[in-house]
Amino acid sequence: MSDAAQPSAAEVRAAAEAVKAALDRHLDAVERRSGEDDRAVYDAFNELAAAAEVYDELLYDAYDEVTPFEIPGDDSLPAYTGPEEPSALTVLIRRDYAVVEPQRLLAQARRVAEPDQGTGAGDVGGPGGAAAVGDSVQAAVGVIFGEYEPDEIASRHKEFGLEEGDSTLWVAAGDELPEPGEWLATPFDQPDPEQVVCRFDVSSVFDEELDDEDDLEVLGPGS
Template identity: 50%
Template sequence: MSDVVRPTEAQVAQVRSAADAVKAAIDAHLAAVEVRAGAGDPSVAESYEALADAAEVYDELLDEVYEEFTPFEVPHPGDGGLPDTVEPAAISVLIRRDYAVANPRLLRESVGGPTTAAALRALFGDYEPDRVARHAAEFGLEEGDSTLWVVAADQGEPGEWLAEPFDVAEPELLISRFDVVEEYEDDEDETEDVDEAEVGVLDPS
């Protein structure tokens, strides 16, 4: 007999109604984009916010009723710290991705290296960070939280910031932020070498 708890008809209808609202919001957003008067068209911004709100409601209901999640999150443009009146001459895009080293042995066997640290150096030396993110499980890594910041920056000279590359990560310069939060499996029996369990990766693009 299945242990799955079936939702009530009312709950099913509520989730379906929220899903229909997301579909309608997508159509409305696309329609606004297709006839926009230019960058910053208020009708596009309004439809964007409506889409974000509808997606958030649907995601919450999906979690509440089915304990499932959508694979995307719509960031709100107002989340930035930089006033809209400021016109940045250049930007920096900063990405941080965290991984749990769920299977150190697989990691070492996949890329080579006598230790986990050596294997991680080889992994990020040989592969682009985006490729690592797409194939994390194949390297024995488990995706954790991630965040992407777009911040205002000085254009400067090529390479001049390399000595201190992350000084521009200042909240007051933030233009946009997108966070993804993952739930970790709290089961040490499924994790090898627990003392090597987590590594944080900051990847500036």
């Protein structure tokens, strides 16, 4: 950025004063909140986030310095431009899990596969039922996910030695269903975000934000 385009010291100072004022308004709204979904707190948070972002940008442009604030990003979808009365829906679901207790996962898979002896769910991990599972976590995953619906695994994940990570569900609209088999080779291609009717995200990040009433994380030294 050229010197002529850099913000003046007065502009940076004014942005800093705006952050201070926004902090006061946010604290006042929090202290006076009437319930969990108090609109005044929501509005004050957005004003504080916007003021802090402006200050951060001006400070960087003028002095090549940054603030210790991390402003939550805007993950909202663009304006919907799909059909007003969709005739078809596409539901995309992603759930992440960490395998924290492999032995528990193996034990559950062997229990499921034992009665089948190579048929049904046990066949997912290969013929031979429980014997085919052996000590293979990969085979155990195939057995478990072949036996249970994804929603049941989500509700019982601890029983299978799994730990939940982030998850998301997107619902996209369309005018008609694709032809049978049309997308099977690439089922998880990114959908057109302007066709997405709604999305539902679950993340521990949101829980951490709720623990901090002002939802504006101050990063410590070395963060």
